Amino acid sequence: MKNLDTAFSALADPTRRAILARLALGEATVMELAKPFAMTQPAVSRHLKILDQAGLIVRRVDGTKRPCRLAPDGVAAIDQWLGMLRDTMARNYDRLDDVLAEMTATNPKDTP
Amino acid sequence: MKNLDTAFSALADPTRRAILARLALGEATVMELAKPFAMTQPAVSRHLKILDQAGLIVRRVDGTKRPCRLAPDGVAAIDQWLGMLRDTMARNYDRLDDVLAEMTATNPKDTP
DNA sequence: TCCTTATATAAACAATTTATTATATAAAGG
DNA sequence: CCTTTATATAATAAATTGTTTATATAAGGA
Numbered sequence: 001m002k003n004l005d006t007a008f009s010a011l012a013d014p015t016r017r018a019i020l021a022r023l024a025l026g027e028a029t030v031m032e033l034a035k036p037f038a039m040t041q042p043a044v045s046r047h048l049k050i051l052d053q054a055g056l057i058v059r060r061v062d063g064t065k066r067p068c069r070l071a072p073d074g075v076a077a078i079d080q081w082l083g084m085l086r087d088t089m090a091r092n093y094d095r096l097d098d099v100l101a102e103m104t105a106t107n108p109k110d111t112p
Numbered sequence: 113m114k115n116l117d118t119a120f121s122a123l124a125d126p127t128r129r130a131i132l133a134r135l136a137l138g139e140a141t142v143m144e145l146a147k148p149f150a151m152t153q154p155a156v157s158r159h160l161k162i163l164d165q166a167g168l169i170v171r172r173v174d175g176t177k178r179p180c181r182l183a184p185d186g187v188a189a190i191d192q193w194l195g196m197l198r199d200t201m202a203r204n205y206d207r208l209d210d211v212l213a214e215m216t217a218t219n220p221k222d223t224p
Numbered sequence: 225t226c227c228t229t230a231t232a233t234a235a236a237c238a239a240t241t242t243a244t245t246a247t248a249t250a251a252a253g254g
Numbered sequence: 255c256c257t258t259t260a261t262a263t264a265a266t267a268a269a270t271t272g273t274t275t276a277t278a279t280a281a282g283g284a
Contacts, residue, residue, distance in 0.1 A: 005126050012124035013272085014117050015191055017193075024200035026176035030231060043273055045232055064281045066229040079194055081129075082187065089182055124240085142261060155243055156260060176251045176260045 007078055010054035015039065016047050020070065022096065023057060027069045119190055122166035127151065128159050132182065135169060139181045144149065 010016055019033055034044040051057045055074035059066050092106060122128055129147055146156040160180060163169045169185035171178050 004129075005124075008120065008129070009124040012117075012121040015272090017116075017120070024197050024204065026204050032227090039272095040274065041231070042233080042275085046272080049171070063148065066231065070197075072201065075194065075197060075201070079198070082191055082194065085132060085136050085182075085187060086191070088133070089187070090175060092136065092138050108249085121241095136231095152244065153261070154245085154263080158242075161262085203275065221266090 004077065004081055006050075007056060007074060008055055010050050013047070013050075016051055019044075019047060019051065020056060023089040025067060025068045027067045029065045029067050033068070040063065116189065116193055117169060118162075118166040119186060122162050122168055123190065125159070125162075128163055131156075131159060131163065135180060135182045139179045141177045141179050145180065158209060 011020075015037060018037065020034070022028060022033060030041065030044055030048065033048070034041045036046065048057065048059070051068075053075065056071055056072045057068045057074070059068050065085060123132075127149060130149065134140060134145060134148070142153065142156055145160070146153045151155065160169065160171070163180075164171060167189065168183055169180045169186070170183045171180050188198065
């Protein structure tokens with residue numbers, strides 16, 4: 001699952017999450033994105049490249065501009081992995097409860 | 113939002129995601145977690161420390177063992193941020209549609 | 225065609241991360 | 255006690271990341 005790697009890595013950076021949050025409000029060009037962040041344009045371009053490769057944004061051509069917007073599919077992929085985690089967790093919740101019960105019996109200090 | 117930083121950074125590593133997926137099936141000790149991954153025990157301990165600090169797992173004491181399990185709250189925090197992103201995106205979907213419509217009119221080649 | 229605007233790429237470098245080996249700690253069992 | 259088992263920490267080397275400055279490309283307008 002290489003793509004998930006790149007997607008989560010992309011989300012790991014606060015600047016990139018801020019860019020995504022901004023893009024959730026609607027399309028924006030590179031310069032528009034660069035302005036609020038105390039950062040040069042090349043740095044933003046690199047972040048956008050990473051987000052693009054991670055499948056989290058898409059870019060189109062409009063003259064010399066390259067407006068970006070969110071790629072809902074990419075966000076969905078992340079969601080899906082987390083959903084898997086949550087579902088598996090829920091599916092094993094009863095067993096987990098057993099473990100917790102046993103733990104409490106074994107070492108009561110663990111659950112103050 | 114420092115905590116979210118650490119949480120997403122923690123999720124960015126494939127080994128740590130695998131550990132989380134394993135823990136979704138139920139509690140496991142450090143050695144149990146280390147076994148399937150081609151990696152030394154200290155390396156796994158470090159990953160667990162990172163997951164712990166990110167609030168994604170909790171550890172208890174059982175003799176010399178330190179069994180780990182998922183921290184549902186941590187997973188929920190990540191979910192929440194993605195939910196925010198998705199909601200904002202949805203709230204601006206109509207406007208986005210307008211932009212797409214305008215884009216198509218301006219430069220039909222963008223939507224083959 | 226020349227200049228400007230918008231963006232991308234390259235080179236260089238500091239800071240961070242990840243893994244390994246070696247060592248420390250701490251509880252259990254004999 | 256002494257040894258074994260389970261885990262943590264330290265030192266360190268290797269790899270990755272994020273940033274900057276400088277330069278390249280490409281479209282638009284005078």
